Amino acid sequence: MAKIELIMPKMGESIMEATIIKWVKSVGDMVALDETILEIATDKVDSEIPSPVAGKIAEILYKEDDVVEVGKVIAIIATEGEDVAASPSIAADTAPPVQEPAANSGTPEPAAQVPFVPTPAPASSPSVSTGESNRFYSPLVKNIAKEEGISLAELENVAGSGANGRVTKKDVLAYIASRGNAPASVPTPTTTKTTSTTPAQPAQAAPTSGVSVSGGDEIIAMDRMRKLIADHMVKSKHTSPHVTSFVEADVTNIVNWRNNVKGQFQKAHGEKITFTPIFIEAVTKAIRDFPLINVSVEGTNIIVKKDINIGMAAALPSGNLIVPVIKNADRLNLIGITKTVNDLAGRARANDLKPEEVQGGTFTVTNVGTFGNVMGTPIINQPQVAVLALGAIRKKPAVLETEHGDVIAIRQMMFLSLSYDHRVVDGFLGGSFLRKVADYMENFDTSQTI
Numbered sequence: 001m002a003k004i005e006l007i008m009p010k011m012g013e014s015i016m017e018a019t020i021i022k023w024v025k026s027v028g029d030m031v032a033l034d035e036t037i038l039e040i041a042t043d044k045v046d047s048e049i050p051s052p053v054a055g056k057i058a059e060i061l062y063k064e065d066d067v068v069e070v071g072k073v074i075a076i077i078a079t080e081g082e083d084v085a086a087s088p089s090i091a092a093d094t095a096p097p098v099q100e101p102a103a104n105s106g107t108p109e110p111a112a113q114v115p116f117v118p119t120p121a122p123a124s125s126p127s128v129s130t131g132e133s134n135r136f137y138s139p140l141v142k143n144i145a146k147e148e149g150i151s152l153a154e155l156e157n158v159a160g161s162g163a164n165g166r167v168t169k170k171d172v173l174a175y176i177a178s179r180g181n182a183p184a185s186v187p188t189p190t191t192t193k194t195t196s197t198t199p200a201q202p203a204q205a206a207p208t209s210g211v212s213v214s215g216g217d218e219i220i221a222m223d224r225m226r227k228l229i230a231d232h233m234v235k236s237k238h239t240s241p242h243v244t245s246f247v248e249a250d251v252t253n254i255v256n257w258r259n260n261v262k263g264q265f266q267k268a269h270g271e272k273i274t275f276t277p278i279f280i281e282a283v284t285k286a287i288r289d290f291p292l293i294n295v296s297v298e299g300t301n302i303i304v305k306k307d308i309n310i311g312m313a314a315a316l317p318s319g320n321l322i323v324p325v326i327k328n329a330d331r332l333n334l335i336g337i338t339k340t341v342n343d344l345a346g347r348a349r350a351n352d353l354k355p356e357e358v359q360g361g362t363f364t365v366t367n368v369g370t371f372g373n374v375m376g377t378p379i380i381n382q383p384q385v386a387v388l389a390l391g392a393i394r395k396k397p398a399v400l401e402t403e404h405g406d407v408i409a410i411r412q413m414m415f416l417s418l419s420y421d422h423r424v425v426d427g428f429l430g431g432s433f434l435r436k437v438a439d440y441m442e443n444f445d446t447s448q449t450i
Contacts, residue, residue, distance in 0.1 A: 004053050006075040008068045011042050011355050017069045018042045019224060020062055029057050037075065041224060045322065045358045046351065055079035067169065137167060144172050225320045236382045240421040244377045245431045249438035251393060252412040254278055257446045265450050269335065273450070276312065276367060277337040279390055282440035283365060284308050284330040290433040294362045295424065296383040302424055311361030311381060312341065314348040315370070322348050323381060325361040335450060369393060375415040385425055388437065391415035 008018060021039040025031055031051040038049050059076040062068050135156065137145075145155050150172070158175045160167040222230065258273060265273045287294045287308050296303045308330040311323040324344035329337060347353050363384060368376035369392035376389040391414050398411040416438055420430040 002079050003058060004055065004077045004079060005073045006037065006049070006052070006077055008040070008070050008072050008074050009049065010070045011040075011045070011047065011359070015042045015070065017067050019067050019228070020064050020074070021046065021224075022064060023060060024048075025057050027057050027060055031055060031057060031077065042228060045353050045355050047355045051077060053077055053079050135167075141167050141169060141172050144169065144176075148176050150176075223318070223320075225318070229320060232382070233379050236379050239382055240380050240385070241423060242377075242380065242419050243422045243425075243427070243430065244417055244419045245427070245434050246375060246415055246417045247431075247434050247438045248413055248415050249441045250398060250411050251275075251414055251441050251444075253446050254441060254444045255393060255412040257444065261450050265338075268450065269339070271339065271342050273338050274341070275393070276365075276390075277334060277341045278444070279367075279441065280310050280312070280326065280329060280337055280341065280365060281334055282437050282444075283310060283363065283388060285440050286433055286436040287363060288330060289436055290429060292429060293386050293420075293425065293433045295385055296362075297385065297421065297424055298383075305362040307360075307362065309360050309362045311358075311364040311384075312344070313364065313366035313378075314345050316349060316351070322353065322358065323361060323364060324348050324353055324357050325359065327360065334448070364388070365390065369414065375417045377417060378419050380419055380421055385421035385423075386430070386433075387419050388434075389417045389419070391417070 011018060018040040019042070021041050023038045025035075025037045031037060031054065033052070033054045034050040036048040037051050037057070040047055040049055055077040056079075057075060058078040060074070061076075062072075062074050068074060137155065141155075144150075155167070155172075158167050158171055160171055254275065258275065258278070262273055265271075291304060292302075294305045294308055296305065307328055310326045310329040312326065313321050313323050315321055324347075326332070326337065326340050326344065329340075332340065344353070344357065347357075361381065361384060364378075364381045364387040366376070366378050366387060367390045368378075369390050372392055374394065375391045378387045378389045380387050393412050393414045395410050396413045397408050398413060400407050400409050400411075416434060418430055418434040
């Protein structure tokens with residue numbers, strides 16, 4: 001008989017937590033190998049978590065809508081005839097209590113952990129106290145407090161909404177928002193006795209700014225994905241000092257070539273060719289010329305990525321965005337990129353992407369021209385260091401240099417804008433890379449066949 005720990009898998013290098021959407025199985029239910037136990041979601045993709053073994057659900061440690069860190073144990077599966085009592089599931093009740101070892105009870109055999117991703121997921125970290133406090137704080141809460149300069153004494157005064165008054169991520173973020181830039185008052189310990197019979201009054205929370213809502217206003221709660229996207233965007237701006245450079249490119253040759261071949265392409269390959277794969281091909285060529293754009297930052301180290309994996313932002317019917325990734329885009333020809341772009345975009349709209357298809361991106365492209373925008377200042381998709389926005393293609397008068405002198409002609413023009421992390425990408429590198437992308441577009445080979 002054995003007990004297997006079901007852990008929250010890592011869904012991408014920048015994903016540190018996921019939300020439990022639905023428990024498909026309950027305590028006492030039998031599960032087969034690879035049978036779905038629960039559904040989870042991140043800001044990138046929804047996913048089903050299968051059982052790593054055949055057995056019976058012994059415990060469920062988190063309820064639906066809980067946000068759980070990667071590597072945390074979320075359920076226990078009993079195998080080989082392990083007897084499981086039909087106890088109430090925590091998924092339908094409250095958040096899990098902190099597990100403390102029982103005194104003088106011997107050392108129980110730990111349950112085995114089985115990860116669901118190709119590389120082993122980290123084991124769940126033990127519940128520990130912070131400093132001299134007897135109050136439990138999760139590693140996530142402690143990290144947030146450390147980053148925001150919140151002392152232990154100050155953290156002790158934060159009201160917790162979790163089980164047994166536990167401080168959650170939501171609680172500490174709400175406290176930071178109300179705290180603003182004003183230093184919080186921390187009570188000074190004293191040993192002086194008082195004879196006053198007046199009970200001590202609890203400290204008042206810092207006032208929050210009021211929001212005026214008239215009778216005709218509508219309040220719309222963010223959906224789950226919008227909340228996660230918002231958190232991801234704020235984190236990116238907090239992590240990277242953003243700088244944006246712009247360049248204008250003449251893409252007349254690309255427009256004319258596509259107009260000439262699009263019918264033939266659809267007849268030969270059964271799908272449309274858009275401008276996006278042509279632009280992605282130019283980006284991959286420019287990355288090979290400037291590999292320090294294709295990096296990530298880890299502490300004070302710069303990690304230069306060997307693979308060129310291009311993320312492409314795709315709009316969902318809900319209005320949210322998702323970023324599927326074209327793996328090894330530099331190894332594909334234009335036809336291969338086109339087929340991959342069409343496939344990922346179609347399945348993104350159908351919410352049919354696999355977790356691995358939104359992981360591993362090293363550079364992101366977003367087409368703001370789809371919305372009729374001429375340019376944009378996109379936010380970097382962490383842990384990448386740059387993102388390229390493609391503006392709308394518009395006919396404009398432009399000056400052309402000819403052997404007979406300068407002339408004004410109607411050309412197909414578009415703006416490209418590159419947002420980059422100024423910690424590691426300076427203006428010379430960012431500007432040079434952006435100009436190179438435009439050069440590849442302007443020098444597009446119109447003689448190529450499909």
